[in-house]
Amino acid sequence: VDPRIEHLQRRIAASPGVISFGGGLPSDACFPRRLLSRAFVAAVGSRALQYGWPEGSEGLRRFVSERLRSRGAAVTPEDVIITSGAQQAIDIAARLACRPGEQIAVGETSYPGAIDLFRTRGLRPVRSGARVRYAMPALHNPSGRAEAVVDGEVFLEDDAYAELRFDGLVPAPLCAAGRERVFHIGTFSKTLCPGLRVGWLVPPPRRMRRALRLKRDGDLQAGGLAQAVVERYLELTDWDARLARLRRMYARRATRLMEALERELPSWRFAEPLGGFSVWVEPDGEGSSTSLLAIAVGEGVGFDPGSSFRAAPGPLALRLCYSAVDEAAIGEGVRRLARAWAKLRAHDPGRTRVGRRRPAARLRALRPRPRPRAAAVDALVSSVGGGAARPGRGSRLP
Numbered sequence: 001v002d003p004r005i006e007h008l009q010r011r012i013a014a015s016p017g018v019i020s021f022g023g024g025l026p027s028d029a030c031f032p033r034r035l036l037s038r039a040f041v042a043a044v045g046s047r048a049l050q051y052g053w054p055e056g057s058e059g060l061r062r063f064v065s066e067r068l069r070s071r072g073a074a075v076t077p078e079d080v081i082i083t084s085g086a087q088q089a090i091d092i093a094a095r096l097a098c099r100p101g102e103q104i105a106v107g108e109t110s111y112p113g114a115i116d117l118f119r120t121r122g123l124r125p126v127r128s129g130a131r132v133r134y135a136m137p138a139l140h141n142p143s144g145r146a147e148a149v150v151d152g153e154v155f156l157e158d159d160a161y162a163e164l165r166f167d168g169l170v171p172a173p174l175c176a177a178g179r180e181r182v183f184h185i186g187t188f189s190k191t192l193c194p195g196l197r198v199g200w201l202v203p204p205p206r207r208m209r210r211a212l213r214l215k216r217d218g219d220l221q222a223g224g225l226a227q228a229v230v231e232r233y234l235e236l237t238d239w240d241a242r243l244a245r246l247r248r249m250y251a252r253r254a255t256r257l258m259e260a261l262e263r264e265l266p267s268w269r270f271a272e273p274l275g276g277f278s279v280w281v282e283p284d285g286e287g288s289s290t291s292l293l294a295i296a297v298g299e300g301v302g303f304d305p306g307s308s309f310r311a312a313p314g315p316l317a318l319r320l321c322y323s324a325v326d327e328a329a330i331g332e333g334v335r336r337l338a339r340a341w342a343k344l345r346a347h348d349p350g351r352t353r354v355g356r357r358r359p360a361a362r363l364r365a366l367r368p369r370p371r372p373r374a375a376a377v378d379a380l381v382s383s384v385g386g387g388a389a390r391p392g393r394g395s396r397l398p
């Protein structure tokens, strides 16, 4: 993590007056505190305070496998390891999939927590052309679109946002097309809450023993109490109804953000998100997204600089998360952003001149536009037998 960016992000988090489009946070207002409290009381009275097995709670593994089976993947509870968030699942998968010092392809843009982790593990993240590919085929962070995966032999499939596609059409996962080359990764962080740190890994069957060994070496098991809270909570709630509510709310926020961008910054380009938490935007000029962030914080607005999302340098871009911003504050946040952009241009007009990077005719918001990437993923999956996108079907803990 760039220390200058981290410093600005900590300043934003500590300043309640700043409207933050950064961080990729779920909406606090959607944490089901009342039901989680009931689940917690039930969990404390259970065996959850004792040590458990490294693979995690049987009930949660059954839940995860049923959800994956409803999307066409041949997964049983014995194939699932409950992890301390998706982050740990990415780590275990990367260590099993990659050879020391190897390149790992992450695409044009990707989740910074994975890019940084790969570097820490001595791997070399590149855009494309590597044997191992980290990807978010169902719903990509930061673009909010499906991600076409056209290269690679071994896949780290990060499914973190799959169930938050606005249309509710959760596509078949890559592991539905064959499990031997896919490490499937998921989490409750985006759909329930990140504080419990409950995610999962479905490794290729022949890597299960090694994956369990790495899990045990790392932290023995995911937090037993947190797992039990999630398991009890899933018994108390209608999970599919919750997902439907979340999709509607995030879709409304996404629409507010796109409308505000079209109004306040009409020359900025963005692709309409199909789900998830964010819009990826490319301003109409060059410059440093970190310098823009420094000015923006002074104007009372935050975002994530695009440079954090790339394995290699690219055009000026930013990720704007609508997920944790009240609908009523989104317009004001974008007005502040427009003021910051005007200041950056006034300060350094040569580098941020409009139209310098592209012909003026192309400087339009890319909305609405067709959805070629979703189609590409469906084609990929169906070409290897996984079937087309289908609505997510419910499965409840017994």
Ligand SMILES: Cc1ncc(COP(=O)(O)O)c(C=O)c1O
Pocket (backbone or CB within 6 Å): 024, 084, 085, 086, 087, 088, 111, 113, 136, 141, 158, 160, 161, 186, 187, 188, 189, 194, 198, 199
């Ligand atoms: C794509 C993606 N994968 C994984 C994670 C980490 O998830 P968890 O909180 O489950 O560790 C994030 C968090 O932002 C994410 O955006």
